[in-house]
Amino acid sequence: MKKEKRILPRVLLIILIVLFLGFVVITGLMHYTVTTSFTRGDYPDYPVVKYRYDHYQSHYPREEVSFLSGKNHLRGFLYGDKDADRLLVFSHGLGSGHEDYINEIIYMVDAGYLVFAYDGTGSGMSEGKSTVGLLQSALDLDAAFDYIHSSDALKDLPVYLMGHSWGGFAATEALGRHENIVAAVDLAGYAYPADLLIDQGSQMMGQDLSAMKFLFNISQLLTYGPKNFLRNAVDSINSTDTPILLVHGNQDEMISLDKISVIAYQDKLTNPNVQTLIITAEGQNDHNGILHSAEAVPHIAKLNEDFAAKMNTVQGLPEEELEARAIEFRREMVEAADLPLINRVNAELFSQILAFFDEASR
Known part of the structure; x- marks a missing residue:
């Protein structure tokens, strides 16, 4: 009997160790899968139908700037009149660089804005072995604000934010964190990075991975640390009364309007100055289509x-x-x-x- 009593704690200990090791292995595999899914987002080396800056270069000079985001140097540019009294900071989508949005940037320049656009970590002309993850765009925008606050020419200008997808998340998540923000526009962004990871993972695996949200959050913790891993758009929007316009297509195939977008959490938003615009026109109501003209x-x-x-x-x-x-x-x-x-x-x-x-x- 005494022998059995001595054996039982050992068995329980072995079971706990096995369970713990299993948890560590599963978490490690999850983290590896998530992190390796984010590669660099380079500009293609073959012709594309989208204009690049060279199409506008002769009429729209730009000033190059460089700033650090973590250990990586990011390249950005100031477009427009240096005497403009409004600064628009533009954050691009995942897997591309800011020149994918050069038409929209020039449109805002023509409207009288000085536009600060940059290539995020692991994107376009910037350093970085990869784009890191869905929260990285917010950290890159933090770094862009550090540059703005250090610039005598920019630090006192009223700031307007705009971003698409990855950048849309950054534009919403920055609210309440930085000074001089007048308003923000989110074009097809997401509310919670972990929720988007789960949604896309579920689509790839063909089964609902919602029960594994804890593991996805651990992966975020390992990547971004305890201060950043739970950052999200909803909390940031609610931390201020800064006006924000949420734009989303009702057939967005990348970031579901009803599940993943910021609009999906509208009942949790307490900021009184939130406006929404849901695009329903065929061909303009998907993830990238919202930027296309009807013609x-x-x-x-x-x-x-x-x-x-x-x-x-x-x-x-x-x-x-x-x-x-x-x-x-x-x-x-x-x-x-x-x-x-x-x-x-x-x-x-x-x-x-x-x-x-x-x-x-x-």
């Missing part, structure tokens, strides 16, 4: 349809040859495209954004 939608759809048809004819080729053919087809797409039409800004949306900013300035 460009059918042309873009036809180009994508033709590209997909061509790719279907070469399925089964070796990967390298398949990539080469894809680049060839993209070149043909650029040649066939009506570039001025495709690069036309969604003026209906941006006129509402300008009106929102003007109202917030009064």
Whole structure:
């Protein structure tokens, strides 16, 4: 009997150790899977239908700036009149750089804004082995504000924020954290990074991973530390009465309007100056479509349809040859495209954004 009593604690201890080691292994695998899914977001080295800065260069000079975000130097640019009395800080989406939004940036310059746009960590012209994760855009925007506050030319200007997707999250999460913010616009951003990770992971795995949210939060903790890992848009929006416009397409395939967007948490928002704009027009109501003009939608759809048809004819080729053919087809797409039409800004949306900013300035 005494022997059995001595054995029982040992068995329990062994079981606890095995469970703990299993937990560590599962957490480690989860963290590895999450972190390695974020690679660099470089500009493509083949022709694309979107304009880059070189299209505007002769009429719109820019000033390059550099600042640190963590250990990485980020490259950014100031576009527009240095005597402008409004500073717009623009944060781009994941997997690209700010020049993917050069049309929108120039539109805001023409509207009288000095625009500060930069490539985030692991993106475009900036340093970084990867984009790190869904919270990194907020840390990069923190670093951009450090640069602004250190600049005699910028530190006293009223600041307006705008961002798309990854950058939309940054624009909302910055509220209440920095001085001089007059208003912000979130274009298809998300509310909670962990929720988006779970949603995308669930789609990839074909099963609901909501029960594993604790593990996703641990992964965020390991990446960003105890001070940052729970940062989210909802708490930041509620920490201030700064006006914010939430824009989202009702058929967003990347960041679900009803589940992941900030609008999905509207019943939790206490900021009295939150406005929402849900885009429902076909072709303009998905993740990137909200930036397309109505006139460009059918042309873009036809180009994508033709590209997909061509790719279907070469399925089964070796990967390298398949990539080469894809680049060839993209070149043909650029040649066939009506570039001025495709690069036309969604003026209906941006006129509402300008009106929102003007109202917030009064």
